[in-house]
Amino acid sequence: MTSRDSGTRTRKAPTERRQEIVRAAALVGLAEGLECITLRRVADELGVQPGLVSHYFPAADALVAEAFTSATGAELDGLLPEEPAGPGHETPLSTLRRFFVLIASTEFDNVSKLWLNARHLSRYRPVLRDHVVEQELLWCRRVETLIAAGTGARLFHCENPWEAAVHILVAIDGSSAYINTSADARTAPIADLARTVAERELGLPPDTLATP
Amino acid sequence: MTSRDSGTRTRKAPTERRQEIVRAAALVGLAEGLECITLRRVADELGVQPGLVSHYFPAADALVAEAFTSATGAELDGLLPEEPAGPGHETPLSTLRRFFVLIASTEFDNVSKLWLNARHLSRYRPVLRDHVVEQELLWCRRVETLIAAGTGARLFHCENPWEAAVHILVAIDGSSAYINTSADARTAPIADLARTVAERELGLPPDTLATP
DNA sequence: CCCGCTATTGGTCACCTGGCCAATTGCTGA
DNA sequence: TCAGCAATTGGCCAGGTGACCAATAGCGGG
Numbered sequence: 001m002t003s004r005d006s007g008t009r010t011r012k013a014p015t016e017r018r019q020e021i022v023r024a025a026a027l028v029g030l031a032e033g034l035e036c037i038t039l040r041r042v043a044d045e046l047g048v049q050p051g052l053v054s055h056y057f058p059a060a061d062a063l064v065a066e067a068f069t070s071a072t073g074a075e076l077d078g079l080l081p082e083e084p085a086g087p088g089h090e091t092p093l094s095t096l097r098r099f100f101v102l103i104a105s106t107e108f109d110n111v112s113k114l115w116l117n118a119r120h121l122s123r124y125r126p127v128l129r130d131h132v133v134e135q136e137l138l139w140c141r142r143v144e145t146l147i148a149a150g151t152g153a154r155l156f157h158c159e160n161p162w163e164a165a166v167h168i169l170v171a172i173d174g175s176s177a178y179i180n181t182s183a184d185a186r187t188a189p190i191a192d193l194a195r196t197v198a199e200r201e202l203g204l205p206p207d208t209l210a211t212p
Numbered sequence: 213m214t215s216r217d218s219g220t221r222t223r224k225a226p227t228e229r230r231q232e233i234v235r236a237a238a239l240v241g242l243a244e245g246l247e248c249i250t251l252r253r254v255a256d257e258l259g260v261q262p263g264l265v266s267h268y269f270p271a272a273d274a275l276v277a278e279a280f281t282s283a284t285g286a287e288l289d290g291l292l293p294e295e296p297a298g299p300g301h302e303t304p305l306s307t308l309r310r311f312f313v314l315i316a317s318t319e320f321d322n323v324s325k326l327w328l329n330a331r332h333l334s335r336y337r338p339v340l341r342d343h344v345v346e347q348e349l350l351w352c353r354r355v356e357t358l359i360a361a362g363t364g365a366r367l368f369h370c371e372n373p374w375e376a377a378v379h380i381l382v383a384i385d386g387s388s389a390y391i392n393t394s395a396d397a398r399t400a401p402i403a404d405l406a407r408t409v410a411e412r413e414l415g416l417p418p419d420t421l422a423t424p
Numbered sequence: 425c426c427c428g429c430t431a432t433t434g435g436t437c438a439c440c441t442g443g444c445c446a447a448t449t450g451c452t453g454a
Numbered sequence: 455t456c457a458g459c460a461a462t463t464g465g466c467c468a469g470g471t472g473a474c475c476a477a478t479a480g481c482g483g484g
Binding site for chain 1: 402
């Protein structure tokens with residue numbers, strides 16, 4: 001409910017408050033869109049005055065950009081953990097399988113919308129643009145690393161992991177481009193497109209990466 | 213210069229004036245983005261009062277939607293003419309080659325931006341959404357028809373023209389998703405991706421659809 | 425313990441948007 | 455020709471935005 005707490009003025013450590021603001025902005029951006037990240041909206045979310053947000057982010061552009069990075073960064077860590085580090089044995093194949101399961105779930109819809117949102121808004125906001133480019137490279141590198149690991153372990157074959165990663169991400173981004181406009185006639189042929197592309201790029205038999 | 217013509221009040225036939233407004237709006241949307249299509253902006257473009265635009269389009273949403281349809285419709289006719297009808301002999305193969313040449317040129321960049329723009333904005337504007345869905349289906353059907361024609365003429369082979377059309381368009385839309393955020397490291401692997409996908413979908417040898 | 429630094433308030437400002445409307449003026453059909 | 459209708463004007467409004475700033479109040483260091 002984001003209680004109003006009218007009158008109570010709580011003072012927090014700058015770094016903590018700043019992080020709090022970015023997080024709130026990221027949630028707004030993820031749920032309602034990046035253009036809904038306004039000083040007043042974020043302030044309301046935190047039960048705080050707009051001037052405070054303005055104090056930490058003199059230019060609203062910077063807040064939008066940081067919110068985007070925060071949201072997509074967290075999402076990427078959930079999809080493809082940097083350190084396999086998991087307790088159970090995790091192979092690049094199983095990681096890849098989980099990846100495609102996750103991006104196919106409806107939970108990923110908001111993330112698709114966010115990417116679409118950010119890529120368009122980058123046309124007008126240079127600061128956001130830089131963050132988007134950075135995240136695009138980050139996602140791509142993460143996929144590339146995974147492919148390289150799988151290739152090294154002879155789990156599949158791939159001449160050029162970077163190129164394969166780019167191709168897979170194009171398939172994903174292409175498929176999710178219709179997230180706001182999906183027409184029934186197109187959904188079927190698109191459903192497993194990204195996974196299929198991945199299997200071809202990695203020389204895997206069809207459905208190898210499908211959910212078991 | 214869009215001269216002001218202050219004072220001169222020219223009265224035009226409603227349908228003509230309406231078309232004029234949509235065209236001006238389409239140009240603004242194509243060049244600067246759909247969110248720049250405002251009553252005042254379009255009115256300025258025509259050297260006319262905002263109230264006039266407001267008169268023909270009581271809701272600004274409708275103008276934006278029609279402007280989008282106008283722009284993409286004209287573009288599609290330029291890329292894939294409905295009637296081959298050309299003077300010289302035009303085969304589905306040559307039409308396809310020209311298509312990939314055109315969408316690879318920088319002239320197509322604004323169209324890519326427009327699609328990205330519209331797909332995002334559809335999240336908030338139902339009227340625009342309907343128009344975008346309609347145009348997506350239109351583009352897809354046009355490609356499907358071309359594939360069916362080529363298959364019928366034994367120029368190439370394709371089990372399911374609709375599915376192939378969808379896949380090709382996903383490749384195109386995926387590639388152009390980065391139009392506002394392109395990073396050098398990604399451009400190379402993406403350059404000919406859509407064309408390559410098309411060649412595979414149609415069972416054509418590599419580079420068959422490349423520019424001669 | 426209390427003083428000073430600064431996080432936070434609460435308001436103002438100019439700007440832009442879409443929607444609205446009465447008045448005016450140009451065209452057209454009778 | 456001329457009356458009437460509709461196209462067009464030119465202004466208004468409320469609501470939302472980012473940016474800015476003086477005053478206040480909480481907290482940590484002396």
